Amino acid sequence: MARADEFRALGMHRRIPRRDFLNGVALAVGAGTLRDGARASAAQTVGAEPAYPPQRLGLRGQHGSAVASFDALARGDFAAPRIDVDTGERYDLVIVGGGLSGLAAAYFWHAALPNQRVLVLDNHDDFGGHAKRNEFVHHGRTYLAYGGTMSVATPYPYSYMAKQLLVDLGVEVPRNQEFQDRDLFEKYKLxxxxxxxxxxxxxxxxxxxxxxxxxxxxxxxxxxxxxxxxxxxxxxxxxxxxxxxxxxxxxxxxxxxxxxxxxxxxxxxxxxxxxxxxxxxxxxxxxxxxxxxxxxxxxAGRLGFDGMNLPPEPSFRQGSFTFHFPDGNASIARLLVSRLVPAAIPGHHDMQTIVKAPPVAYDRLDADAAPTRVRLNSTVVRVAVDGPAARPTGARVAYVRDGRVHQVRADSVVLACYNALIPHLVPELHDTQKEALSYPVKVPMLYTNVLLRRWAPFAALGVASINAPGMYYPNVSLDSASTVGGYKAVTTPDEPIVVHMVRNPNKPGLPRREQHRAGQHELRTMTFEEHELAIRRQMTRMLAGTDFDAAADIAGIAVNRWPDGYSYTYDSLADPDMAPEQRPHVVGRARFGPVAIANSDAGAAAFTNQAFDEAHRAVQELLVSRGLA
Ligand SMILES: Cc1cc2nc3c(=O)[nH]c(=O)nc-3n(C[C@H](O)[C@H](O)[C@H](O)COP(=O)(O)OP(=O)(O)OC[C@H]3O[C@@H](n4cnc5c(N)ncnc54)[C@H](O)[C@@H]3O)c2cc1C
Structure with missing residues (x-):
């Protein structure tokens, strides 16, 4: 089939809500090149971009404008930045990164010192980091999906403190099973x-x-x-x-x-x-x-080992500690924000109310009078410690927002971003620490959500999930969605459903960290149009023989790309054997004067509890060092 005919048959010309041009073009600072190809044309988009971030579709996850300054940052262009706007603000604590770790750090700080002023800076247009909510609005109904971290679930036990945080937020983990709608797929024998x-x-x-x-x-x-x-x-x-x-x-x-x-x-x-x-x-x-x-x-119980009688790994699985919201752990991020900035999510929320809570008032996240503020679309490019090394007086934090470099001051700083960025934010760190911070290469991941107008083709085949070992997306599944808080998305096969598609880009044959770099490059350079074509082609091939029509059936696409996905973890194949206290994440996370390091990278484990635990440790380090604990 000629390319134009194929495009038409697949529906590449159809008007679905998506965002495939970069509104970050004008925001690139320091002559930074954009990390994603800005090739797709604005003509492919439909109407204006929704004002409400969760409803923005197309390229999500680490979207273009969020990472527009990253290349310039890595080149060292911001080592001594020209400050365009000195805001004159001074905070007790500035937190870099509004993922679960950064938000938890704000929560712990506020719990210890309720009257202090805290500012959270994040480069995305939404808070939560990997905890990302996608909303598809179709014929007046809203369909939720998780664009990143899916569940409270961990092979490692939650610490008392991480468990307690979930309790404080009103998440009753043991009740998870009540909200997982297993009957649906059984009813249709999928x-x-x-x-x-x-x-x-x-x-x-x-x-x-x-x-x-x-x-x-x-x-x-x-x-x-x-x-x-x-x-x-x-x-x-x-x-x-x-x-x-x-x-x-x-x-x-x-x-x-x-x-x-x-x-x-x-x-x-x-x-x-x-x-x-x-x-x-x-x-x-x-x-x-x-x-x-x-x-x-x-x-892990993979094939081929059952005859060997190997002893089980001690304490790896804690499988029953699982909780899944329809928007994944974005609901946890929202619960944290509801506690930190009540004006943005008014009322007292818990797991039963947060999913269907009224829209977040994004314009109230950064209100003057509030003790805790969350400032989005703000990429931190420099953290400079003030005063003598032995007795620092605070830090200046520079960030790019609307194409201009702004500056705020802080008594303390928590870096809850990515370890590999920290040497560029704080170039004064000792080389050993910088080397340790640069060691991990985060795992690139792609979580794509596709809203189908109907799922009759899946029902006709009797499938709820497809493992496609050789295809672009090896894992494709219907999202039956958790029903917590009364959310109910899926009904009969002639009604819409979200299809969740997962890819972990890699390059077999290379060492693991090189594979991650290759996968990151793939995600940073692929345009939305290329993603869309891959999705439409794969679905059409997998559902062949049914009445699936990619042109008619696909109602929306959110490609959540995470070049900086899971935190890196060590293993016996790719990493040298060393004493736990010499591991790069331990050496790397050392406090530097008034600057402490949180985020899951600092725990070398890609789990929510790690994000919480590292936030708690970082906050404790600062409180103790300042004599506040
Ligand atoms: C696709 C995916 C699925 C996952 N699924 C699960 C799961 O089911 N369960 C689970 O427990 N864990 C899961 N994880 C792991 C997840 O990383 C952690 O659970 C946790 O959400 C990490 O939180 P964090 O705050 O440490 O990092 P992040 O969520 O990455 O937050 C860091 C934040 O800092 C921001 N930032 C970075 N640099 C800057 C800068 N210079 N200026 C301002 N802001 C900056 C980032 O953009 C981001 O918003 C998943 C991760 C991914 C990518």
């Missing part, structure tokens, strides 16, 4: 499926019944070579001990040193022809088959 694509498996075929059909029947339907089919059936069955003859200690030592891929090919003797089946399968921290240490795969 289950999991696998899409085998022609590029990797020779032909496009959707096989329904992943995990439900006996594996020999499932793989009998898949387009696989005989060798691949035989090995996949074997691996999904009861496996022998592929390391027979070795002691448990020897097995653990070997598995820690090799990748899961190497284990499958070399020790489990799996045919390389079966390897594409493992593409796109995410391990811990989104590692792939080639970057997951075999030991991690074994401990």
């Amino acid at each position: 289950g999991a499926s696998t899409f085998f694509d022609r590029e990797h498996f020779g032909t496009d075929r959707l096989v329904v019944g992943t995990g439900r059909l006996p594996w020999d029947r499932f793989f009998a339907r898949a387009p696989l070579s005989e060798a691949a089919r035989r090995d996949l059936i074997r691996l999904h069955g009861t496996n022998p001990d592929y390391l027979a003859g070795q002691s448990v200690e020897q097995k653990i030592a070997l598995l820690a040193r090799i990748s899961y891929e190497e284990f499958l090919l070399t020790h489990a003797k799996m045919s390389p022809e079966a390897l594409p089946f493992f593409l796109g399968q995410g391990g811990r921290n989104n590692k792939r088959v080639d970057t997951t240490p075999a030991l991690e795969a074994a401990r």
Whole structure:
């Protein structure tokens, strides 16, 4: 099909609400080049951009204007910035970053010192960082989706303090099951499926019944070579001990040193022809088959290890501690803001009221008289400590807003942003600390939400989720949405639904941190039009044989790109073995005079509880150092 015909058939010309041009172009400061290609044309957008940030669609997550100054920052252009606007403001505490860690830091500070003045600065047009809410408004109804962090869920136990914060916010984690609408998919007999694509498996075929059909029947339907089919059936069955003859200690030592891929090919003797089946399968921290240490795969219960009798990993899973809102942890960010800036979200809110609370008054987030203020669209580019090193008197914080460099002063500063940016914000840090802060490379992630006018094609196939190992989005699922607070989005197959599509871009073959950099580059440079085409093409192929019509059925797209996604975590394959206190995140997070470091990077773990714990530690460090605790 000619490209123009394909575009028309897929509906690339259709007017759906989206934002694919960069309103940040005019905001680029210090001759910084934009980190996302500004190639898409304004002609593709529909009407004016909504004033309400959660309703902005198109390229979301780290949207263009939020990161417009990042390149200039990394080049050192702001080491001694020219201040365009000295606001004359002085705060007791300035927090850089309004994600869950920054908001929690404000909460802890306010709890300790209620009369002090706190300013939270964030580069996005919305608060919450990864806790991002997408709202699709369609025919008068609002459909919610999570554009980033999905749930309170952690393999590591929540600290007392992190649990208590959730209790203070009115989130009753043990009640989660009450709000997960499992009946819906059971009613329509929808289950999991696998899409085998022609590029990797020779032909496009959707096989329904992943995990439900006996594996020999499932793989009998898949387009696989005989060798691949035989090995996949074997691996999904009861496996022998592929390391027979070795002691448990020897097995653990070997598995820690090799990748899961190497284990499958070399020790489990799996045919390389079966390897594409493992593409796109995410391990811990989104590692792939080639970057997951075999030991991690074994401990996560992946295929092939059941014959080895390895001891379980102590205290990794705390699976019952889970809570999911329809907008993910954006509801937690909103609960925090409701406590910090009551004028923006009036009334006392808890988990039952926050989801459907009246729209946030964004214009009240940064009100003069309020003790805590949240200033959005403000990218911090410099934090300069004042006074002698032994007795600092405070700090000046410079940020870019509306294309101009502003300055505020603070007695204390919490950096709740990204570790890798901190050496550019505070170039005076010692080289050892800067090196440690620069070590982690955050995990790039793409959470795309597509509003479909109807989900009858999924119902016709009997699928609620599609694993597509070789496709751009390896994970696609209908979002049945949590019903907490009376929210109910999904009803019959002829009504709208949000489809959640996940990609973790990487480049197999490279070392893990290089793979992350390659994935970050992909996300920063891909235009919305390229994303949209990939989405429409993939859905059309996966739902072939149904009456799915990408042109008619897609009602809205939000591409939440997170080049700076999950915090980096260490493993036995990619990182040197070292004492816990020498780990880069520990060396990197040391307090520097009146500047303390929060955010989940400082805990080297990509979880909400880490964001809370690091906020608490950073606040404590400052309170103690200033004699306020
Ligand atoms: C797609 C995705 C899904 C996830 N799912 C889960 C999940 O289900 N459960 C879970 O527990 N965790 C999840 N996480 C991990 C998540 O990172 C943490 O749970 C937590 O939300 C991190 O909070 P944070 O405040 O440390 O970081 P962030 O949310 O990244 O917040 C940092 C903030 O600082 C801002 N900032 C950076 N630089 C500057 C600057 N120079 N000036 C001003 N502001 C700046 C950033 O833009 C951001 O808003 C997920 C992460 C991603 C990306």
